[in-house]
Amino acid sequence: xxSKKTYHHRxxxxxxxxxxxxxxxxxxxxVLGAAGNNADENGFGVLDLMSKNHSWVLSRLVLDxxxxxxxxxxxxxxxxxEKSSQxxxxxxxxxxxxxxxxxxxxxxxWAIINLDTRRPISLDxxxxxxxNIYDEMTPIGEPxxxxxxxxxxxxxxxxxxxxxxxxxxxxxxxxVRWISDCFSIDFYANRTIxxxxxxxxxxLTYGDEGEVYVEMKNHGxxxxxxxTREKGIACRARLLFDKND
Numbered sequence: 001x002x003s004k005k006t007y008h009h010r011x012x013x014x015x016x017x018x019x020x021x022x023x024x025x026x027x028x029x030x031v032l033g034a035a036g037n038n039a040d041e042n043g044f045g046v047l048d049l050m051s052k053n054h055s056w057v058l059s060r061l062v063l064d065x066x067x068x069x070x071x072x073x074x075x076x077x078x079x080x081x082e083k084s085s086q087x088x089x090x091x092x093x094x095x096x097x098x099x100x101x102x103x104x105x106x107x108x109x110w111a112i113i114n115l116d117t118r119r120p121i122s123l124d125x126x127x128x129x130x131x132n133i134y135d136e137m138t139p140i141g142e143p144x145x146x147x148x149x150x151x152x153x154x155x156x157x158x159x160x161x162x163x164x165x166x167x168x169x170x171x172x173x174x175x176v177r178w179i180s181d182c183f184s185i186d187f188y189a190n191r192t193i194x195x196x197x198x199x200x201x202x203x204l205t206y207g208d209e210g211e212v213y214v215e216m217k218n219h220g221x222x223x224x225x226x227x228t229r230e231k232g233i234a235c236r237a238r239l240l241f242d243k244n245d
Contacts, residue, residue, distance in 0.1 A: 060143035151215030
């Protein structure tokens with residue numbers, strides 16, 4: 001076991017989109033898988049927490065990529081806990097290609113909730129967390145709070161059975177999918193994602209209906225807000241694109 005661990009992946013057909021590049025949903029899924037595996041291996045994974053009726057919830061995530069992996073490309077995802085406060089832990093990621101060159105970084109903040117009350121619990125009570133801190137920053141720093149959005153509705157959704165995870169709420173990947181689906185194939189054909197940020201603010205549960213508002217604040221820089229009638233603002237996000245040559 002190691003507080004800092006590297007996980008290898010080959011990008012295959014199930015990970016890619018029509019451009020043969022890894023999709024944003026698949027990239028986030030690999031990141032969350034690395035986080036989950038490292039937590040499991042060090043004694044504070046989901047199964048360990050669920051034995052106490054607790055579970056991890058993702059609060060914020062940022063990914064900053066200077067290269068988007070393509071089909072059949074080998075990548076490594078290195079991950080570690082940089083620090084842990086009473087309320088949140090900060091987990092970092094480093095992405096490397098087959099030549100061991102850095103192609104991106106990620107950072108995420110997490111809380112632990114009681115599954116009955118849905119309220120956060122103190123991370124100070126999780127002894128295994130404290131023993132697995134690896135004090136190393138990344139160049140991108142911590143995920144930041146995203147601003148309010150005033151834009152137009154480009155997607156709508158209703159939370160269904162297949163969206164619900166073991167925490168009995170919409171899995172974090174579905175928020176990414178609802179955001180990604182705001183744009184057309186033609187839009188993606190000419191652009192590459194440079195940076196993705198997301199703030200999770202409210203749990204969405206079965207039957208919730210929402211709208212995704214989008215505002216372009218600068219050229220190629222889009223901000224999102226997921227809003228439901230019953231729960232208000234559930235999520236904010238940002239996608240920064242580079243124009244393809």
